[in-house]
Amino acid sequence: AQSVTQLGSHVSVSEGALVLLRCNYSSSVPPYLFWYVQYPNQGLQLLLKYTSAATLVKGINGFEAEFKKSETSFHLTKPSAHMSDAAEYFCDVVRSSASKIIFGSGTRLSIRP
Amino acid sequence: DSGVTQTPKHLITATGQRVTLRCSPRSGDLSVYWYQQSLDQGLQFLIQYYNGEERAKGNILERFSAQQFPDLHSELNLSSLELGDSALYFCASAPSSGGVETQYFGPGTRLLVL
Numbered sequence: 001a002q003s004v005t006q007l008g009s010h011v012s013v014s015e016g017a018l019v020l021l022r023c024n025y026s027s028s029v030p031p032y033l034f035w036y037v038q039y040p041n042q043g044l045q046l047l048l049k050y051t052s053a054a055t056l057v058k059g060i061n062g063f064e065a066e067f068k069k070s071e072t073s074f075h076l077t078k079p080s081a082h083m084s085d086a087a088e089y090f091c092d093v094v095r096s097s098a099s100k101i102i103f104g105s106g107t108r109l110s111i112r113p
Numbered sequence: 114d115s116g117v118t119q120t121p122k123h124l125i126t127a128t129g130q131r132v133t134l135r136c137s138p139r140s141g142d143l144s145v146y147w148y149q150q151s152l153d154q155g156l157q158f159l160i161q162y163y164n165g166e167e168r169a170k171g172n173i174l175e176r177f178s179a180q181q182f183p184d185l186h187s188e189l190n191l192s193s194l195e196l197g198d199s200a201l202y203f204c205a206s207a208p209s210s211g212g213v214e215t216q217y218f219g220p221g222t223r224l225l226v227l
Binding site: 046051102103105 | 115117146155156157158169171203205213215216217218219220221
C-alpha cells in the first residue's frame with residue numbers, strides 16, 4: 001500500500017537558517033512526488049515535482065528537493081529561510097494516475113525573526 | 114491567483130441537509146479534481162473528472178457525488194450532511210487527465226455543518 005509520512009508536524013527555524021522538511025514515501029514502484037505550499041486561507045500552490053527525470057528538483061521561491069530511492073525520501077530544503085516562507089507544506093505522492101493521490105499530513109513551518 | 118474559482122467561499126448548514134459546491138477550472142483545463150481538507154483527516158483526494166467523464170475516485174463517500182458539465186465547470190454535491198463533513202473543500206484543475214500534471218488549486222469552500 002502506498003503511504004506518505006511527513007516527519008514533524010511543526011518546524012521552527014530562524015530567519016536565514018536552513019529549512020529542511022522531511023517526506024518519506026512507501027510505494028512498490030517509484031511514484032511521482034510533489035511538494036505544495038499552503039498559505040493561510042489560501043489553496044495549495046505547487047512548489048516542485050519529481051517525475052523520474054533529474055533526482056534534484058528545483059522549485060519556486062528557492063526551494064529544492066532531492067529524490068533518494070534508496071532512502072524512499074523526498075525532503076524539501078531551502079538554504080536561507082525568509083519570513084514569507086511561513087506556511088504549511090504538503091508532500092504528495094501519485095502513482096501513475098489520479099486514483100493514487102496521497103498527501104502527507106503536512107508540516108507547519110514557522111520562521112523566527 | 115491560480116485562475117480557478119470556487120463558490121461559495123463559506124457555507125453554513127445543518128445536519129441532514131444537502132449542499133452544492135461549484136468550481137470553474139482555468140481556461141483550457143479539462144480536468145477537475147476535488148479534495149477535502151479537515152483537521153482529523155488531513156488532505157484527501159475525492160474524485161477527478163476529465164472532459165465531462167469521471168476519471169478517478171479517491172476517498173469519496175457515497176453521500177457525495179460530483180459532475181462536470183459541458184462548459185467544464187464542476188459541482189460537488191454533499192448530501193445527508195454530518196458534523197464530520199465540516200471541512201475545507203478544494204478543487205484543482207489541470208490541462209489533461211494524468212495525475213502527475215501540475216494542478217492549480219482554487220481558494221476553497223469552507224463548509225460548516227451545525
